[in-house]
Amino acid sequence: MAIRTRIATVLAGAAALAWLPAATPTFAQENFPSRPIELIVTFGPGGGADLMGRQMSQILEPILGTSIPVTNVAGASGNAGLTRLATSPADGYTLGTLISLTVASWASELGDVGADDFDIIAVIQNTPSMLFVRPQSGFDTVEALFDKARQAPGTLTVATSGYGTQDDVTVQILAEGGVEMSNVPFAAPAERYASTVGGHTDVLYEEPGDIVQFLQSGQLVPLVVFDNERHPDFPDVPTAGEIGFDIAGLYTFRSIAAPAGTPDDVIAKLEEAIIEASKTEEWQSFCRTTYTCIDPVTGDEARQMVDDFRQMIAERLDSNR
Template identity: 65%
Template sequence: MIFSASIAAAQDYPQRPIEMVVTFGPGGGADLMGRQMARLMESSLGVSLPVSNVAGASGNAGLTRLRTNPADGYTVGTLISLTVASWASGLGDSKPEDFRIISVVQNSPSFLFVAANSPYQTAEALFEHAQSNPGQLTVATSGYGTQDDVTLKLLAKGGVQMENVPFQAPGERYASPIGGHTAVLYEEPGDVAQFLEAGQLKPLVVFSQERHPAFPDVPTAAELGHDISGLDNFRTIAVHADTPAEIVGILEDAVSGAVASPEWQDFCASTYSCIEPVTGDAAQTMITDFFQLVADQLNS
């Protein structure tokens, strides 16, 4: 009976606009991804996907709407690694099993950036100063509990102690080292591409197992004695965990079509975040494994 009702609901889906909840403020990477995806999904779904920015608590405020709205496929949202990391750090009450991942559509390692005129022109110089002056250097981050925060805690364990300075507004965070409000920025390159192209920011170190192909001269943290990797910034489209499988399938098809489009390929290339989309059980496992990775690193 429930199964039949679920199939009937899917056959009529969608009949009205689908809200796209972006879990961070306007102008950031999650916002750009959510808006691009919403626009590209509209043609295959045949309805509009108006975007609502519900920022706060490292993305958890927006996910509360996703969890509390009906599980009928009319509320979808961005669920990104920053927020998953915050759960492992004890922020919010969400768990990976509270959501159904439609698709992981972007992924990129994060870097430490400084202003082009910074006195720290190499990661070695930056780390040496931080070691000699614990807590003096400030780092602009997306919030407490995120992998920004986790990475800084892991660096501190290795003797490189810097101060976390969270910014609610993405644009203010990106510009903070340029304006001298912080010494360093923790971010992925796609979100600050305009500042890199303008020569205003300089990447010093990447947190990945290998050097980034677009920035071959930037060393990995492991090369400098800090083996911090696996904390990549991935972004997904998700729904409530109880959303009927038939509706999930319709949304998966819409996202797959969007990702295959030339518009999306241009977008992800410009943000250094193109990946082969991850869907189904593999996507759920990716979220769960990341949650456990962060928890294990914090407890090590």
């Protein structure tokens, strides 16, 4: 009888312990975050994704009450960093930048991850791209640049963020229209900018906010904007449509994402914090300076934005094959 009583007591204790873990995750989620959150920036230092990630993490720290160290994991058009993010625990303590350049690369069948591997918390930046040259390039207008490309196909070089990105898609569309330039990809943004500033490449494909310092110093000048309307901050720069190219909608958007399966309440808290951060004067000043201000896009709308962009890039690639 004593033995049976002891066995019953042990089994009852084991049953109680087995029940406890079910309550533990809820407790942890209610107190999220209770430790530092790592933010993986999926491109190298000095580029738009890096600037955005570091600015947002700095503003989020007091809002969330924890430190948010930034780690740069560059390579494969952002896919190297996103692979690390996708394989991290889905607990909200590892976040990453997910930007349109990488989404475009998925349409080119690059990378081992896709939209379904992530919960997109919020899209917080959006901006059109342009072509930039040095003032000493000899190209005062986009027409002069394109005429040279037509006369000597493939001799002009364009510094881009990589193959399969919207940079690459734009170069392909231009080539289909007779303006053939050679794509020269750079994994590190700073090296890409320096290549054109230093005259090692002829043209830079980039967003104006990422190279503000070079625009302000006069080391680079814009020739064309890939949008339906002229940029309000660069009213003298023509759109691609004005010179006969239908290249619009290839915007650069940037978002913060988490591994797929992150608990809904954790995603909700992060989303709320990012929205609060986006309203601060610090963030508004930053996005105005980088020409990227938008109201954050969240939830199903953010996911649809990513899916639609991937589909658009895929269709444009198919039409150019």
